[in-house]
Amino acid sequence: MTPFDNNIEVPDGWGFAQTIDRRDFLKLTSTGLLVMFVVEPLLGRGLFGPAQGGRSSAPTDLNAFLHIGADGRVTCLVGKVEMGQGAMTSLPQLAAEELDVPLSMVDIVMGDTDLCPFDGGTFGSLSIRQFGPVLRSAAAEAKAVLLEMAAERWQVPVTDLRVESGGVLHKTDRTKRLTYGQLTEGKRIERRLAGRPSLDAVTAFTIVGKAASRRDAIGKVTGAAKYAGDIAPAGALHARIVRPPAHGATLAAIDTSAAEKAPGVRVVRDGDLVAVLHAHRDEADAALSLIKATWTPSRSTLTDTNIFDHLVSVAPAGDTPFRGGDLAAGEMRATTTFSETYRKGYVAHAPMETHSAIAAMENGKMTVWAGTQTPFPLKAQVAAALKLSADKVRVITPYVGGGFGGKSASQQGVEAARLAMAAGVPVRVVWSREEEFFFDTFDPAAVHTIRSGIDAAKKIVFWDLTVVGAGSRGVEHIYDVPNHRTRVRGGWNGNPAGMHPFGIGPWRAPGANANAWARESHIDVMAAKASMDPVEFRLHNLADARMRRVLQAASKAFGWTPKAGPSGRGVGVACGIDAGTYCVNMAQVNVNKTTGHIQVVRIVSVQDMGLVVNPEGAKQQMEGCLQMGLGYSLSEEMHFTNGALIDTNFDTYELPRFSWLPKIETVLLDSDLPAQGGGEPAIVPMGAVLANAVFDAIGARVHQLPMTPARVLAAMRG
Amino acid sequence: MRTVSFTLNGKPTRITTDEKRLLLWVLRDDLGLTGTKFGCGQTACGSCTVVINKDAVRACATQIGDVDGKTVVTIEGLAQGARLHPLQDAFVKHAAFQCGFCTPGMIMGAYARLLQNPRATAADVLHDLDDHLCRCGAHVRIAEAVTTAAAAMRGGVR
Numbered sequence A: 001m002t003p004f005d006n007n008i009e010v011p012d013g014w015g016f017a018q019t020i021d022r023r024d025f026l027k028l029t030s031t032g033l034l035v036m037f038v039v040e041p042l043l044g045r046g047l048f049g050p051a052q053g054g055r056s057s058a059p060t061d062l063n064a065f066l067h068i069g070a071d072g073r074v075t076c077l078v079g080k081v082e083m084g085q086g087a088m089t090s091l092p093q094l095a096a097e098e099l100d101v102p103l104s105m106v107d108i109v110m111g112d113t114d115l116c117p118f119d120g121g122t123f124g125s126l127s128i129r130q131f132g133p134v135l136r137s138a139a140a141e142a143k144a145v146l147l148e149m150a151a152e153r154w155q156v157p158v159t160d161l162r163v164e165s166g167g168v169l170h171k172t173d174r175t176k177r178l179t180y181g182q183l184t185e186g187k188r189i190e191r192r193l194a195g196r197p198s199l200d201a202v203t204a205f206t207i208v209g210k211a212a213s214r215r216d217a218i219g220k221v222t223g224a225a226k227y228a229g230d231i232a233p234a235g236a237l238h239a240r241i242v243r244p245p246a247h248g249a250t251l252a253a254i255d256t257s258a259a260e261k262a263p264g265v266r267v268v269r270d271g272d273l274v275a276v277l278h279a280h281r282d283e284a285d286a287a288l289s290l291i292k293a294t295w296t297p298s299r300s301t302l303t304d305t306n307i308f309d310h311l312v313s314v315a316p317a318g319d320t321p322f323r324g325g326d327l328a329a330g331e332m333r334a335t336t337t338f339s340e341t342y343r344k345g346y347v348a349h350a351p352m353e354t355h356s357a358i359a360a361m362e363n364g365k366m367t368v369w370a371g372t373q374t375p376f377p378l379k380a381q382v383a384a385a386l387k388l389s390a391d392k393v394r395v396i397t398p399y400v401g402g403g404f405g406g407k408s409a410s411q412q413g414v415e416a417a418r419l420a421m422a423a424g425v426p427v428r429v430v431w432s433r434e435e436e437f438f439f440d441t442f443d444p445a446a447v448h449t450i451r452s453g454i455d456a457a458k459k460i461v462f463w464d465l466t467v468v469g470a471g472s473r474g475v476e477h478i479y480d481v482p483n484h485r486t487r488v489r490g491g492w493n494g495n496p497a498g499m500h501p502f503g504i505g506p507w508r509a510p511g512a513n514a515n516a517w518a519r520e521s522h523i524d525v526m527a528a529k530a531s532m533d534p535v536e537f538r539l540h541n542l543a544d545a546r547m548r549r550v551l552q553a554a555s556k557a558f559g560w561t562p563k564a565g566p567s568g569r570g571v572g573v574a575c576g577i578d579a580g581t582y583c584v585n586m587a588q589v590n591v592n593k594t595t596g597h598i599q600v601v602r603i604v605s606v607q608d609m610g611l612v613v614n615p616e617g618a619k620q621q622m623e624g625c626l627q628m629g630l631g632y633s634l635s636e637e638m639h640f641t642n643g644a645l646i647d648t649n650f651d652t653y654e655l656p657r658f659s660w661l662p663k664i665e666t667v668l669l670d671s672d673l674p675a676q677g678g679g680e681p682a683i684v685p686m687g688a689v690l691a692n693a694v695f696d697a698i699g700a701r702v703h704q705l706p707m708t709p710a711r712v713l714a715a716m717r718g
Numbered sequence B: 001m002r003t004v005s006f007t008l009n010g011k012p013t014r015i016t017t018d019e020k021r022l023l024l025w026v027l028r029d030d031l032g033l034t035g036t037k038f039g040c041g042q043t044a045c046g047s048c049t050v051v052i053n054k055d056a057v058r059a060c061a062t063q064i065g066d067v068d069g070k071t072v073v074t075i076e077g078l079a080q081g082a083r084l085h086p087l088q089d090a091f092v093k094h095a096a097f098q099c100g101f102c103t104p105g106m107i108m109g110a111y112a113r114l115l116q117n118p119r120a121t122a123a124d125v126l127h128d129l130d131d132h133l134c135r136c137g138a139h140v141r142i143a144e145a146v147t148t149a150a151a152a153m154r155g156g157v158r
């Protein structure tokens, strides 16, 4: 027997990662209807850059959104990737809806830079909200073309026709009916998207809004689904790369002689990259340990305790995105004033799939299969690193094993390509968990200082917030505050060198978690001082009708009964706005007053996210947010000293587990707004809702995330 | 070097290699079975869980020499042709995954418990799964799927 006899038979398409050959694809698209990408982005937000190389009018151009073949099958071509958010399922729903074809007739190709139109990257909430309208437009355009073609064929006005179940039919003459396949057969029709076709009113949807079973399900439960590290071109070798012990350490000397003598091992150098290659990962690991490297130590003196003072002292002066009224006048009117500081540490992305890529050079073209959120930017990086022209690099994105923002940076793809080029064989780079933590682009540590005041009527009269480190996403105070100022010092760009001890980058709802945690904690501080129930205090200071509705719906779903905190019940509330979605979370916790351990008993999360394209998918995303949010709230924080990470694996960096799982209830409110983001909003209020519930339970406020048992006990001691 | 013989997904398998090598990488690199995932390499995440005889075992810390003469089941060996195991079926029905990277390990961990005791409750299974990590936070659905599957197994479905 061959070893591969063990592979179960899986129908085509279950594994998703079969590489579609460009030639086959050209053949497939040589006839049929293609709706092309136009250079002018529909959504003027810079998310969709120009079509690659400006070839959009060339007949071989493949930058199409949509293809309808002679068999009537619809193929969506999408530069987004499937990293668990379900876009692979919900995007075809949109196309099927618009074209009135059964969902089973719609295929989707994702994240392949040779086949899909340019895409800036897949970032949590954006797939549906920003890409959905484009795909729907493409489908609407295709529908218009098909109607025109039928009208011409039958010599009747378009207005006499309609589409139904994958075909065009005459509204009254029942003999006139052609499937999309019959209409496009033998022809090649190209349309370029310009302007915005009118889209069906939300109420007309039949497929969108219904639960659809996930396309990736069978592959994922049978082990057939391919991730980047599972792709196996013939002769591929694993690479393990020599890494520094600390950020800022530099290589002083290296002795690779012992590794070179090990059987089956190759040592490869490409500039600063030194790697051992072996066909087997475990043997590559062993070979790496034979390399003797000497490092000059990092000069960093930062630790996870001195970092906060450091951030406040080195952060740029920043700017003031929100300001209104007169702070001094507000202070004069205040009968009670508050001044509090909130801190949070660095949080890792920690996807279960570490950064992985495999690169293979064939006939002068480098193909990189990568677990990445940004296949097109990665392609450009690989081309630059290898000094190849863009058409000589292809990035293919199989399933991505979790991203959360952390796979926007895809250094491993460049490493694999450089090593493959240097070694002349396909090379696989699968980061160890230690490398994954080391090279992570962490959610940054942050310090929020808030001064505020309320008047005798318990109205907030001033709000003066300075944020250091977390940037401006979700930093708006969402309440009615006549006199306010919000200063933001340091975010994602423009930080001075050395402000952070290691990489930082977008983490699920970048910065918004920290900003909501400080704001909503502080609102509770004021509510408690005013002896007012925290929900009532919020409603008392909140004009925004949309947020009021969500807050009231949450109170109802939770069964909130008003009582000023701390009530001893361990209940909390927090609001957040993210990616256009309004979200309110309510939670109940138990706090062990001896150990300081927090057990979250129940969370209710209510969301107004506009049109809900895939309710099951949306709820799944919310559940994921809530469970993931337990981590940054209760346990997750990177410890470090002098450039070296102290937490290098899951033994000390603790992720939420089944035993932490509270009873979770998610509610989606009906809304006539267009679809808003759903992948991130529910995580935003998590830190605050738990901090508020803990305060309600023990009467002490924890001012630093995560709320570890030690911090809870310290807060109780005062 | 040594020849190790074992039953892999119902089929007799022999491999000649260094007996200290790790089962995880023999499965993935030598035998092409990539359903078993690498997540930490330190027995801390559960992604690499396979079933040996009737026990859930972390393949990242199991030497290939130690499986000699034993029966190994990986995620690829659970379905009978196109017929899914009740656990797989329940994971599909409940959409008990997001990115799916933890899924093979979760299913194999649950499978071992139900193999040892077909009357195990969902709580028993989830207790075992407590050292399986899922970063996507699919816990709610996994718990539901396990409940459905445990009920099906008690009802005598295979």
Ligand code: FES
Binding pocket: B037, B038, B039, B040, B041, B042, B043, B044, B045, B046, B047, B048, B049, B058, B059, B060, B061
């Ligand atoms: S890879 Fe084996 S437990 Fe994580």
Ligand code: FES
Binding pocket: A084, A352, A401, A402, B097, B098, B099, B100, B101, B102, B103, B133, B134, B135, B136, B137, B138
């Ligand atoms: S589904 Fe992504 S890690 Fe569990």
